[in-house]
Amino acid sequence: MTPDVRPLVAGNWKMNGMRASLDQIKTIAEGVRPPLADKVEALICPPATLLYVATALCTDSPLAIGAQDCHQNPSGAHTGDISAEMIADCFGTYVIVGHSERRTDHAETDHLVRAKAEAAFAAGLTAIICIGETADERRTGQALDVIKRQLSASVPDGATVERTVIAYEPIWAIGTGVTPTSADVEKAHAFMRAELVARFGDEGRKMRLLYGGSVKPANAHELMGVANVDGALIGGASLKAADFLAIYRAYEALLA
């Protein structure tokens, strides 16, 4: 954790979730309550098909709703895409950009990810900018170089604490059940913090740094307790309300 920073526990549903899954969002919305909700923010990013209904379900809850991607332009002839403006129009407040699955499946570059983050800022959204190394890059000792390059190229110059969250997701830990050791997470996050402070000064000191990759109720307390880890970006375990809430509630003990 970073002192004086409000952690964010975020769920990324990826290409999962049908209308019936709205029950899970309802349960999460009911479970995210003060006093913990005053100290720890919770967010679910369902597929775009559920975005509008999900935000409508959360009008009386502190649970935030976001999207998983946006186009870099506000509108136009881009079949199948949605813009940051459209997400804001559906009352979404966050958007994930540069997830490794999009970098791989849609050949997204750091340059494009940066443009998407800028589009998010312009629409008044907070961008969760994802970075992280492959297994090969880690094996060959390039993890910190990759983090440095992606941070520098994907994060816009106009990034602020309010509008920017960085998610470190080692690609080899996503959906595998394998996580880095706490010491490895601490090293990566300390490195990111130093890079952000060098570039953004005080803003960089408070920017939230999430860890993502096989976060589960069983490892949440340990991972979320690491220095400079200001929350989690959760895939599989966010699909079940009970698991997501168990991870969220790991903060009850951490903040006690």
Ligand SMILES: O=C[C@H](O)COP(=O)(O)O
């Ligand atoms: O965006 C979430 C991450 O890709 C982590 O996914 P996972 O929790 O299923 O490993």
